[in-house]
Amino acid sequence: MLNDLIPNFDDEIAQMHALAPTGWIMGFNLTYRGPEHLYNAYPEAWRKIYEDRNYFFGDPIAMWTMTHDGADRWSDVRIPDLRGVMSAAKKFKLNYGLAISRKVAGKRSFLTLSHPDREFTDEEIARCTAKFNLWTDMVLNRAALTAAELDVLRCFRDGQGQQDTATNLGIAESTVKQRAVKACAKLGAKSRTQAVAIAVARNYL
Structure with missing residues (x-):
């Protein structure tokens, strides 16, 4: 479905893979049943552990995207990691990351990206935010x-x-x-x- 809503979808996905080599995920129109549209590019092994242990309910990054608008590096998120989600993520080289969240017409959407070796630069954050805002408009807000x-x-x-x-x-x-x-x-x-x-x-x- 997303490839019908986002122009040049394959090229856009390739760019995201290059920017976030250890994985990334985006979801649009989050409800209690989950996102209406979801693209998960995190490692399969990490996804399995995350789901098996129900990490979503203790994930400080997920919590941030549910309660904030804008963009922030994972290292700047001040929500307590009571279940050790971030420590477990580092075993899969999810060492640094970026979280972006936006609410359009009452609908919450998010994008998180990870990098094994370094923080995301200000320029990368601005570029990802602009791209994500464009995508949310296309997917949820009639462009x-x-x-x-x-x-x-x-x-x-x-x-x-x-x-x-x-x-x-x-x-x-x-x-x-x-x-x-x-x-x-x-x-x-x-x-x-x-x-x-x-x-x-x-x-x-």
């Missing part, structure tokens, strides 16, 4: 498209050109063009046609 931008895409979907769209919506052609450009950027589309196709595929229209 942050405004109602006006969706109206323009809907007209394009119905076969209307720029001039007809402007007439039907009661706006200038330059405004139609501006909204189309913004919609393409938000959807990662190279053309209006591709933007419409993406929006239709994701049931935005």
Whole structure:
């Protein structure tokens, strides 16, 4: 499902693997049943131990993502590790890490990444945060498209050109063009046609 929602998904995943060589995980729209969308790239052996021991309920990083917005290095998280989750994680070289959390329309989403040898740099944190914010918008928030931008895409979907769209919506052609450009950027589309196709595929229209 995520590969349908996030453009260039395979390339994006490869970049995350390179950035977090010992593993990472992201989840969107967390509920009491778990995330609606989940991608777990942590080592299989660690995932098994984590699940078998129910570490989620004692994991300070998981707790941080449930109660904070923004980004923080694991080493800066001040929630007590009462069950020794982080010590157990180090046996799998999950020595350093980054936690990112965001709430969109009341829905909590998170991304955590690990590195065996060093802390994540400020530049990496900023890059990951920007990427994650974009992904949450795409997955949960209709790519942050405004109602006006969706109206323009809907007209394009119905076969209307720029001039007809402007007439039907009661706006200038330059405004139609501006909204189309913004919609393409938000959807990662190279053309209006591709933007419409993406929006239709994701049931935005």
